[in-house]
Amino acid sequence: xxxxxxxxxxxxxxxxxxxxxxxxxxxxxxxxxxxxxxxxxxxxxxxxxxxxxxxxxxxxxxxxxxxxxxxxxxxxxxxxxxxxxxxxxxxxxxxxxxxxxxxxxxxxxxxxxxxxxxxxxxxxxxxxxxxxxxxxxxxxxxxxxxxxxxxxxxxxxxxxxxxxxxxxxxxxxxxxxxxxxxxxxxxxxxxxxxxxxxxxxxxxxxxxxxxxxxxxxxxxxxxxxxxxxxxxxxxxxxxxxxxxxxxxxxxxxxxxxxxxxxxxxxxxxxxxxxxxxxxxxxxxxxxxxxxxxxxxxxxxxxxxxxxxxxxxxxxxxxxxxxxxxxxxxxxxxxxxxxxxxxxxxxxxxxxxxxxxxxxxxxxxxxxxxxxxxxxxxxxxxxxxxxxxxxxxxxxxxxxxxxxxxxxxxxxxxxxxxxxxxxxxxxxxxxxxxxxxxxxxxxxxxxxxxxxxxxxxxxxxxxxxxxxxxxxxxxxxxxxxxxxxxxxxxxxxxxxxxxxxxxxxxxxxxxxxxxxxxxxxxxxxxxxxxxxxxxxxxxxxxxxxxxxxxxxxxxxxxxxxxxxxxxxxxxxxxxxxxxxxxxxxxxxxxxxxxxxxxxxxxxxxxxxxxxxxxxxxxxxxxxxxxxxxxxxxxxxxxxxxxxxxxxxxxxxxxxxxxxxxxxxxxxxxxxxxxxxxxxxxxxxxxxxxxxxxxxxxxxxxxxxxxxxxxxxxxxxxxxxxxxxxxxxxxxxxxxxxxxxxxxxxxxxxxxxxxxxxxxxxxxxxxxxxxxxxxxxxxxxxxxxxxxxxxxxxxxxxxxxxxxxxxxxxxxxxxxxxxxxxxxxxxxxxxxxxxxxxxxxxxxxxxxxxxxxxxxxxxxxxxxxxxxxxxxxxxxxxxxxxxxxxxxxxxxxxxxxxxxxxxxxxxxxxxxxxxxxxxxxxxxxxxxxxxxxxxxxxxxxxxx
Numbered sequence: 001x002x003x004x005x006x007x008x009x010x011x012x013x014x015x016x017x018x019x020x021x022x023x024x025x026x027x028x029x030x031x032x033x034x035x036x037x038x039x040x041x042x043x044x045x046x047x048x049x050x051x052x053x054x055x056x057x058x059x060x061x062x063x064x065x066x067x068x069x070x071x072x073x074x075x076x077x078x079x080x081x082x083x084x085x086x087x088x089x090x091x092x093x094x095x096x097x098x099x100x101x102x103x104x105x106x107x108x109x110x111x112x113x114x115x116x117x118x119x120x121x122x123x124x125x126x127x128x129x130x131x132x133x134x135x136x137x138x139x140x141x142x143x144x145x146x147x148x149x150x151x152x153x154x155x156x157x158x159x160x161x162x163x164x165x166x167x168x169x170x171x172x173x174x175x176x177x178x179x180x181x182x183x184x185x186x187x188x189x190x191x192x193x194x195x196x197x198x199x200x201x202x203x204x205x206x207x208x209x210x211x212x213x214x215x216x217x218x219x220x221x222x223x224x225x226x227x228x229x230x231x232x233x234x235x236x237x238x239x240x241x242x243x244x245x246x247x248x249x250x251x252x253x254x255x256x257x258x259x260x261x262x263x264x265x266x267x268x269x270x271x272x273x274x275x276x277x278x279x280x281x282x283x284x285x286x287x288x289x290x291x292x293x294x295x296x297x298x299x300x301x302x303x304x305x306x307x308x309x310x311x312x313x314x315x316x317x318x319x320x321x322x323x324x325x326x327x328x329x330x331x332x333x334x335x336x337x338x339x340x341x342x343x344x345x346x347x348x349x350x351x352x353x354x355x356x357x358x359x360x361x362x363x364x365x366x367x368x369x370x371x372x373x374x375x376x377x378x379x380x381x382x383x384x385x386x387x388x389x390x391x392x393x394x395x396x397x398x399x400x401x402x403x404x405x406x407x408x409x410x411x412x413x414x415x416x417x418x419x420x421x422x423x424x425x426x427x428x429x430x431x432x433x434x435x436x437x438x439x440x441x442x443x444x445x446x447x448x449x450x451x452x453x454x455x456x457x458x459x460x461x462x463x464x465x466x467x468x469x470x471x472x473x474x475x476x477x478x479x480x481x482x483x484x485x486x487x488x489x490x491x492x493x494x495x496x497x498x499x500x501x502x503x504x505x506x507x508x509x510x511x512x513x514x515x516x517x518x519x520x521x522x523x524x525x526x527x528x529x530x531x532x533x534x535x536x537x538x539x540x541x542x543x544x545x546x547x548x549x550x551x552x553x554x555x556x557x558x559x560x561x562x563x564x565x566x567x568x569x570x571x572x573x574x575x576x577x578x579x580x581x582x583x584x585x586x587x588x589x590x591x592x593x594x595x596x597x598x599x600x601x602x603x604x605x606x607x608x609x610x611x612x613x614x615x616x617x618x619x620x621x622x623x624x625x626x627x628x629x630x631x632x633x634x635x636x637x638x639x640x641x642x643x644x645x646x647x648x649x650x651x652x653x654x655x656x657x658x659x660x661x662x663x664x665x666x667x668x669x670x671x672x673x674x675x676x677x678x679x680x681x682x683x684x685x686x687x688x689x690x691x692x693x694x695x696x697x698x699x700x701x702x703x704x705x706x707x708x709x710x711x712x713x714x715x716x717x718x719x720x721x722x723x724x725x726x727x728x729x730x731x732x733x734x735x736x737x738x739x740x741x742x743x744x745x746x747x748x749x750x751x752x753x754x755x756x757x758x759x760x761x762x763x764x765x766x767x768x769x770x771x772x773x774x775x776x777x778x779x780x781x782x783x784x785x786x787x788x789x790x791x792x793x794x795x796x797x798x799x800x801x802x803x804x805x806x807x808x809x810x811x812x813x814x815x816x817x818x819x820x821x822x823x824x825x826x827x828x829x830x831x832x833x834x835x836x837x838x839x840x841x842x843x844x845x846x847x848x849x850x851x852x853x854x855x856x857x858x859x860x861x862x863x864x865x866x867x868x869x870x871x872x873x874x875x876x877x878x879x880x881x882x883x884x885x886x887x888x889x890x891x892x893x894x895x896x897x898x899x900x901x902x903x904x905x906x907x908x909x910x911x912x913x914x915x916x917x918x919x920x921x922x923x924x925x926x927x928x929x930x931x932x933x934x935x936x937x938x939x940x941x942x
Contacts, residue, residue: 002480002523002534003084003091006487007612007632009034011067012101012187013128016489019049019084020058020480022525022532022637027052030086032061036070037079037094044069044080056494058480065097067186072099084634091634099188102127103606104137104181105802106193107795109764110585111593113197114824115172116919118165120767122581123181123191125156128488128610130801132159136184141166144175153184158579159797160769174198191606196593199824202763203591204837205232207304209317214354216298217326219421221290222279224320228265228272228302230313233588233788234561234813236841237270239882240307245274247281248299250318255299260284267304278322293322309837310886311821315591321353327361327417327428328353332397333453333539335618336434340442341406341469344434345450348415350396357396362420364388365400367413377405380413388418399451409436438621439535440638441528443470447520447617448503449539457544460510464520467503470535472526479504484630485518487612497524512801515543519613519629523622525637532637536625539617547803550575551796554808561811564758564785568810570792571778572770578798580777584766587789587809603802689716693724703728755904758785759915766792787812787819815841816910818850818887820903825919831861831892838905839884848907849874850887857895858918874906893920 005017019030033046047061070078078099083092102125109120119141125133139152152163174197182190212225228245230238243265248257261281265272278298279290287293298320305312332347346365350358365387367380379402380387389398404411416429437444446467456462468476476497483491490513497504506522523536552573562568572580612630619625626633689710693703703724707717762784770777783790790812794805820836840846851874852860879885893899899918905911 001089001634001636002525003032003634004482004489004626004631005082005093005095005633006484006489007627007630008096008098008487009065009080009082010098010101010128010487011065011070011072013488014062014064016060016062016492017047017082017084018058018060018482018489018492019051020056020494021051021088022057022478024051024057024088025053028087030059030084032063032085033083034063034065035081035083035092037081040081040083040092042069056478058492058494060489060492067099067101070097072186072188089636093632093634095632099186100610101187102133102135102183102189103130103603103610104183104189104191105603105606106139106179106181106191107581107583108179108193108195109583109767110589111195112200112589113168113195114199115168115170115174115197118167119179119195120165120764121163121179121193122769123161123163124581124795124797124802125159125161125183126797126802128486131799132156132797133183134159135187137161138182138184139163140180140182142178142180143173144177145173147173158769158771159802160579160581160795162769168197172197200592201822201824202586202588202761203313204311204819204821205230205238205304205313206588206591207302207313207315209300209302209315211298211300211317211320213326214319214352214356215321215323215326216278216290217323217422218290218426220278222277224276224278226274226276226300228267228274228304229270230267230304231270233586234811235789236813238267238304238306239269239884241267242305242307243267243272244303244305246301246303247276248301249282249285249287249293249296250299251296256285257299258282258285266307290322291324294324296322298322306837306884306886308886309819309839309884310835310888311819311837312835313591319354323353325417325426325428326352326422327358327419328355329363329415329417329428329430331432331616333450333616335537335539335616336432337437337618337620338404338408338411338434339437339444339446339467339469339537340404340408342404342444342446342467343448344402344404344411344446345448346400346402346413346415347450347453348391348398348400350391350398350417350428357391357394359391359393359396361391361396362388362418363391363398364416364418365402365413367402367411369405369408370410370412371405371407372409377408379403379405379411397453401451404436406442410434411436435620437537437619439533440531441470441472441526441533443472443526443528443533443535444468445522445524445535445537447506447522447537447539449520449541449617455542455544456510456514458510458512458515461507462510462541464506464539465503466506466522466537468497468524468535470526472528474499475527476524479506479522479524481506481508481523482521482629482631483508483514483518484521484613485514486607486610487630489631490514490518510541510543514541516607517542517611519611519617521626521629521631523625534622534635534637536622537618538613538625538629540613540615547796547801547805551578551580551794551803551805561813562783563814564756564783564787564812565760566783566812567780568783569778569780570808571776572772572794572796573776574772574796574798574803576775576798576800577771577773578796578800578803579769579771581769581795581797582766582792583764584790584792584810585764586762586786587791589763603804689719690723693720693722693727755906755911755913757913757915759913760785762786772796783810783812787814787817813841814910814912816846816848816905816907817912818903818905818914820887820914820916822901822916822918825921826893827923828893828896828920829923831890834889834891836887836889836903837884838879838887840879840881843881845878845880846907846910847876848879848905849876850906851904852889852891852901853904854891854901854918855899857893857897857920858899858901859892859894861890861892874904876906891918893918896920896922 001021003019029050031048034044036042044065045063049059049061051057078097081092105124127133134156136155141150154161179193208229210227245263247261258281263274297318300317303314328351330349332349338344350361366382369377391398411434414431417427448465478494480494518541521538554571614628619628707721710717790810792808796803826832901916901918903914
């Protein structure tokens with residue numbers, strides 16, 4: 001018999017225990033139980049199975065130990081007994097208990113924040129079956145110095161735990177903050193996410209540096225091609241721009257610039273190309289050879305300035321490594337354990353220094369075997385045809401086969417690249433040792449996964465060859481197999497052996513339970529000289545990162561591009577009822593932070609950590625095979641797994657608008673209300689009604705009483721009432737200053753007629769959770785005012801698991817528009833120049849003018865010094881079709897705080913007003929002073 005179970009039992013998780021008996025012909029029962037350690041007085045869980053000819057004397061029972069029955073303590077490890085009782089055998093085994101149960105994933109609305117912003121955060125919480133955990137969750141916010149700043153607790157009803165926004169405290173620590181998540185009780189499962197706090201302004205366009213490869217070796221040392229691409233975030237390419245490229249060397253943590261290596265070139269139609277001589281540039285700072293630079297990185301800074309416009313941007317890149325050897329070698333699906341007398345398949349993968357596959361590269365293998373007396377046998381000699389292959393284009397792999405002698409105790413083999421463009425010392429080389437499987441009866445089993453290795457998908461039916469080798473091979477009648485994933489047995493079975501075949505086909509289907517990886521364990525029991533022996537092998541299977549609950553988000557629009565403030569429909573489709581968490585981020589944010597790992601990749605890496613196994617499979621004996629697959633076992637077949645769970649494995653096998661309204665109410669800024677009102681009442685009739693409500697009225701009547709006399713529609717009455725009540729409020733609070741300011745803003749804006757007001761520029765939005773109960777749901781959403789590409793993400797959670805939809809991109813563009821870059825902050829009393837551009841993407845030339853208006857506290861040069869808002873005079877200019885031009889404004893900030901500045905673009909039919917916020921900071925340098933005080937709330941010390 002063989003009884004297998006996870007080598008660690010997770011509290012609260014359902015675990016399968018598989019029992020198989022050999023040599024029996026009549027049915028018999030087996031009782032399996034989890035009992036308290038060390039007394040066995042308490043039965044935590046139990047089950048009964050019958051082993052019969054119909055089930056090939058193999059069956060399983062599912063057992064669970066609840067954390068309430070075996071509570072965890074901080075100071076001691078917990079154990080239980082696994083006990084099996086039948087008429088033919090009684091066995092028990094001590095097994096450790098883990099309180100790691102389920103998975104937590106932290107999701108923030110964006111990766112970087114300014115000090116005045118709030119962090120939107122939610123947590124996806126799943127149990128071991130990847131279903132909603134519905135457990136109370138605790139979040140802790142930690143600043144860069146490790147100080148816990150805030151702790152939040154929320155209950156979980158759907159698997160998506162929504163928390164209140166975290167307001168970054170005043171004068172925060174700049175740098176990388178952490179969010180820690182954990183369950184409030186019973187379990188120790190945890191997760192950590194990071195976000196950055198710094199001062200920044202959103203870039204105006206995207207700049208991408210594309211080197212010809214991720215490494216510089218001898219063949220590219222003096223001629224390395226670099227491409228710089230620039231495009232607006234609405235995906236239009238920069239037609240023309242000046243590019244300034246600076247270079248440096250990053251060695252460990254030190255950065256050294258190379259002043260003599262500066263390049264100046266031009267971008268045409270979004271692209272610029274240069275050839276860079278690393279050898280000449282590096283010699284200027286003392287590096288005289290590639291060997292001296294080996295392992296260091298090329299640092300590139302690209303500054304881009306529009307040729308016709310006034311906007312600029314800068315990006316850094318440090319992803320090119322200097323390498324004497326540009327390649328890295330690794331083994332795929334090749335456990336380092338050989339079986340004497342059986343073939344051994346070696347699958348080599350070649351990657352570059354940035355872990356990208358490299359195809360069509362010659363690779364060689366040499367191999368030799370050693371006997372117990374260390375006698376050497378050459379199996380593949382240098383230069384032989386069987387030891388030379390080229391890597392595949394698709395995944396950079398090459399396959400070799402070595403026939404292992406029956407007396408082999410160890411195989412030593414070397415893999416090496418043979419790139420004809422590189423010298424011998426620049427080739428990558430790696431030597432491996434594979435130990436022979438130890439068997440008392442010289443019986444072996446080899447699973448050949450390397451020769452047919454591929455990334456699997458749910459639904460795939462795979463066919464794996466299993467090679468047996470034994471002096472008693474005629475006594476082998478069956479092969480049995482187990483498939484484990486995420487620390488649990490998900491499938492098992494027995495297959496009859498076909499006589500006179502050198503190998504057997506083992507066929508099974510990949511299921512959703514096997515995502516993101518699985519382990520296949522195949523074993524048989526052979527009867528030797530009066531003793532039975534358990535013979536086993538295993539392999540690790542990589543399963544494609546597919547969703548458990550297929551989720552699809554589509555944009556219902558017949559147009560490829562959209563307009564600011566346009567109403568669009570989003571359709572969410574799921575295979576079954578699910579909760580879907582939405583979020584949308586401005587892709588310009590990646591110009592601040594760089595690209596991050598995709599959500600689904602993070603989730604799959606987290607799921608991978610629940611694997612109790614280690615390595616690519618195999619083992620030096622039957623005990624090691626099961627333990628390295630994450631299993632413990634009981635058998636009477638000449639093997640005993642007496643070890644307890646070992647060290648953890650370190651081997652890695654795979655690589656809304658309401659927010660704006662709250663801000664208005666909180667800051668009490670009159671300008672925000674004004675511009676929202678103008679944006680709200682874009683219809684000329686509604687604007688006229690709003691303006692009528694703003695005007696003072698000599699008779700003492702309320703706004704509601706005045707509105708009753710209006711003979712128009714309800715929309716006009718509503719506009720009149722809103723604006724009237726707001727104006728009255730201003731008269732009470734600031735009878736002079738604010739009223740004059742408001743009146744002038746209203747008049748300046750409303751005289752435009754058809755001008756579009758763009759004032760809502762969030763970096764993220766659509767932070768909502770929706771229930772999709774009928775497999776499909778459609779939302780109507782209003783786009784913000786940004787001209788950019790929005791990346792919409794959807795995460796679905798249901799009883800079938802978690803699913804991250806492929807990102808949906810929405811491009812928002814205009815034919816004629818104004819773009820102004822406003823820095824994060826300016827200093828009071830320092831004159832600054834604000835630069836911007838006017839773009840005309842139409843097929844005909846236009847006339848335009850741009851003017852600026854600012855309230856008290858900001859002086860705009862060339863304006864009148866009258867009180868209240870100052871509005872520039874406007875001179876019209878010509879702008880050709882498909883071109884842009886620069887605009888500049890000089891301002892002098894006089895008062896601290898937040899100030900609204902609006903820029904007006906006037907054209908015959910496409911006028912717009914762009915509303916920006918200017919943050920004015922005090923003069924001087926901010927310093928931190930640390931002082932100690934004694935807090936004595938109880939008055940002990942007087």
